[in-house]
Amino acid sequence: MSGKMIDTRVTIDGTFGPFDCRLDPRLCYTKPWFPLAETRKVAARTQYLAYKHGNSSTETIHVIEGRTDGPDSVHLIEGVPGRNGTPAVAVRIRWKGARPTATLGEATADARREVTRKATARRKAARSGRTGAPRAVVVHIDWCGLGEDFDEAAFVVEPSADGLYPVGAPEWRWDFASWWCPACQDSQPWHEVTCPCGLSRPATPLGAAGWNAGCALHCLTPEATSVLVDLDGSARIVDVHAGDTRIDMDRHAEPFGQAEEILRTALAEAKPGELAATGWERAPGRLWGRRYQITFPASRP
Ligand SMILES: [Zn+2]
Numbered sequence: 001m002s003g004k005m006i007d008t009r010v011t012i013d014g015t016f017g018p019f020d021c022r023l024d025p026r027l028c029y030t031k032p033w034f035p036l037a038e039t040r041k042v043a044a045r046t047q048y049l050a051y052k053h054g055n056s057s058t059e060t061i062h063v064i065e066g067r068t069d070g071p072d073s074v075h076l077i078e079g080v081p082g083r084n085g086t087p088a089v090a091v092r093i094r095w096k097g098a099r100p101t102a103t104l105g106e107a108t109a110d111a112r113r114e115v116t117r118k119a120t121a122r123r124k125a126a127r128s129g130r131t132g133a134p135r136a137v138v139v140h141i142d143w144c145g146l147g148e149d150f151d152e153a154a155f156v157v158e159p160s161a162d163g164l165y166p167v168g169a170p171e172w173r174w175d176f177a178s179w180w181c182p183a184c185q186d187s188q189p190w191h192e193v194t195c196p197c198g199l200s201r202p203a204t205p206l207g208a209a210g211w212n213a214g215c216a217l218h219c220l221t222p223e224a225t226s227v228l229v230d231l232d233g234s235a236r237i238v239d240v241h242a243g244d245t246r247i248d249m250d251r252h253a254e255p256f257g258q259a260e261e262i263l264r265t266a267l268a269e270a271k272p273g274e275l276a277a278t279g280w281e282r283a284p285g286r287l288w289g290r291r292y293q294i295t296f297p298a299s300r301p
Pocket residue numbers: 181182183184185186195196197198199
């Protein structure tokens with residue numbers, strides 16, 4: 001990895017992600033490198049999609065956690081049950097040493113017995129209070145390709161020297177996540193912090209989601225500059241304002257639902273403490289739950 005890396009966020013088709021990453025923008029295709037915490041999120045998402053749509057349409061990522069002083073272990077990664085039973089891959093890991101070393105193989109009956117045996121050793125090791133530093137092994141599996149070329153279909157994703165994982169095959173169509181400027185209704189890639197109109201996006205993804213929601217509402221009322229949102233339960237827009245004036249809006253209109261959905265998704269994926277850093281203003285002491293005022297620029301004619 002060179003010094004020309006940038007911090008940004010990427011997604012596939014705008015629906016998978018966005019995830020925080022670093023990447024080299026000079027490459028002709030987008031090759032993101034993810035910190036371990038984001039790699040876990042990517043992994044969970046691929047497994048969810050495989051569960052939902054079946055292995056044939058989804059490659060999956062798996063993060064196996066261990067410790068520097070842990071005993072050697074064997075793991076079974078199982079795919080989604082299909083017509084020919086449940087596909088599985090066996091992962092043997094040596095945790096000690098400069099970095100963990102993992103070997104992938106077919107889940108034979110022997111491997112399965114070994115998994116059970118070593119799981120007991122791992123549980124014992126955990127109970128004995130080992131305190132080695134946490135480490136992880138990241139595995140990529142293309143379930144469709146297992147029968148053809150195992151080594152190409154199932155492999156370990158090796159981290160860079162600074163602990164970032166290049167998750168996703170080159171054919172994964174990673175693209176930059178965008179933010180929308182409510183003033184001009186135009187989008188910018190996440191790392192372009194300033195819109196050509198001069199406005200800079202809010203610093204956090206949750207803050208930017210407030211602007212994206214504002215953009216959606218501008219399809220209905222370009223003069224809107226704030227929303228009052230109730231965060232108890234799932235996020236619900238209570239009121240829309242243009243300056244100090246409350247605007248009557250059609251709550252059944254599609255952009256209204258889109259704005260609420262943008263906020264819900266961002267809240268579900270927000271990092272702990274992110275809400276406090278968004279600049280959303282808590283509505284003063286009311287009997288009803290948590291209400292926040294989210295402000296954004298009005299649309300320019
Ligand atoms: Zn703008």
